[in-house]
Amino acid sequence: MGIRKMQGGRVSSDDPNKLVELSYVSKATHDMGLSSLIHLFDVSHKWNQGHELTGVLFYENGHFSQILEGRREDVLFLWEKIQKDYRHEILHRIEFDEIDQRLFPNWALRFYGGDQIAKDVPHLAGVLDGLPNHDIELLRIMRSVAQSK
Secondary structure (H helix, E strand, C coil), X not given: CCEEECHHHCEEECCCCCEEEEEEEEEECCCCCHHHHHHHHHHHHHHHHHCCCEEEEEEECCEEEEEEEEEHHHHHHHHHHHHHXXXXXXXXXXXEEECCCXXXXXXXXXXXXXXXXXXXXXXXXXXXXXXXXXHHHXXXXXHHHHHHC
């Protein structure tokens, strides 16, 4: 088991059971209609429940953003699948860090789409564009929905 330094000087291990959080943003390869989004949610929710993953997924204006929490091994396995998924292009990982506790412990997958984003987190639409200069604000807004559980 290796030890590595993370940004900010925090020390972490490569323990596959360590709790981690991964966040990313991507551009969809095509417009995701309602039935495609429902199917994606159903499949993802079931997979996440079976692997004890939690988090939140946003989709707006042809862009996805997501926070995933779980065991390092499971999160990295899913991240590899996402990177190979034909529905994503221009994938950009925002953060990958060890965490002490989950921000979304009861959400196998919470989904926010256009209407719900407009209602609950309207300021997200302005930063969900895949541009790296919006990463910090996008991550802050994504995490803020945990407080509205």
